Amino acid sequence: MQGWVIVYAIAAAQAVLLALALWRRPANAAANRILSAWTALVGIDLAVRALHLAAPDDRWSLAYSVASLFPFLHASLFYLYVRALTTARGFAARDAVHLAGFAIALAIAAPELFAKGRWASPGIGYALFLYAYALAYVAAALVRIARFRRELRAHRADADRQSLRWLGAMALSQVAIWCIAVLQDLVRIPYVDYYLIYGAVALWVFVIGWFSLAQPPVPAQPYADAGAGQATHGATDAPSAPALDETVDDARMPEVEARLAHLMAGERLYREPALTIAQLARRSGYPEYLVSVVINRRLGGTFWDYINRLRIEAVREDLANPADARTILDIAYACGFTSKSTFNAAFKRQLGETPSDYRRRQADAARASAGSARTSQG
Structure with missing residues (x-):
């Protein structure tokens, strides 16, 4: 166990430094603030676990028991991070609903925590609920990433450069970690224990943090969060309402198609690496929604x-x-x-x-x- 004490203590110190660096980074500020808070939480968790392993008595039992509920926060905070990174929508008061899993688990554990100063997991049913809850949030994050990529392809010529492939890979790696945890609870995998799995989760959070520090500014896509009823950066470029009905023909479509052909043949706008559909619409002199419909329906x-x-x-x-x-x-x-x-x-x-x-x-x-x-x- 002493080996894990050292590993967790070093990781906790790294978490503090990473959290500070993320909080101060101006690019993708809304997402990095969420990730900073999450990383700090992981640091607290690691420090408590290191102390509990170093002195396995009642001094740290209460803190250790509360920290054992933190896994309910990992997946939901990952989802909030993905949402913030793809829409520039920061954490708001109503987002506290995403912390409900942790709140419910804390409410279940509270009577025993106050009575005995410690809490033991109720068993496999509780573990399976945790895994299902976490995987549901990871799935929601993957859906958001896929939607973000679709919106990028609809609006940007450099969609490949902004597609956040590393984030999708990190989401899938979290799924793998949770699946290993499920198997470990069910069949007991040799050489895989709770400490190793939690160490992998902590490492996973840190890898996301380092990637996030290196991530250039992401073009927020308000279209991907249209149901939230909240304006985000870039909303002025959103297509107007007629774009919602692409089944209606517009008499100007042939004119738009001819204009686009002229711009591409004459000015070769496709050579601009970061060309957006909003820029093309302005150059064409036609509304963005109409240019989008022409590209989708007439040009394919x-x-x-x-x-x-x-x-x-x-x-x-x-x-x-x-x-x-x-x-x-x-x-x-x-x-x-x-x-x-x-x-x-x-x-x-x-x-x-x-x-x-x-x-x-x-x-x-x-x-x-x-x-x-x-x-x-x-």
């Missing part, structure tokens, strides 16, 4: 799909040019792509082959054509 796919198709066509033309000595990635970045993986996937999806295969095939065709021309001249 989301705004992100539409821009990537144009970028791939531009890349294809450059790759087919034998006089263009630039590397494939240089061409892709010049055409507006910001991610190698996104470019490769989009190219393969649209043309059915990799960029290098396409360039090689075009070069072979050019050489064959040149050889045929020399033969015919001779």
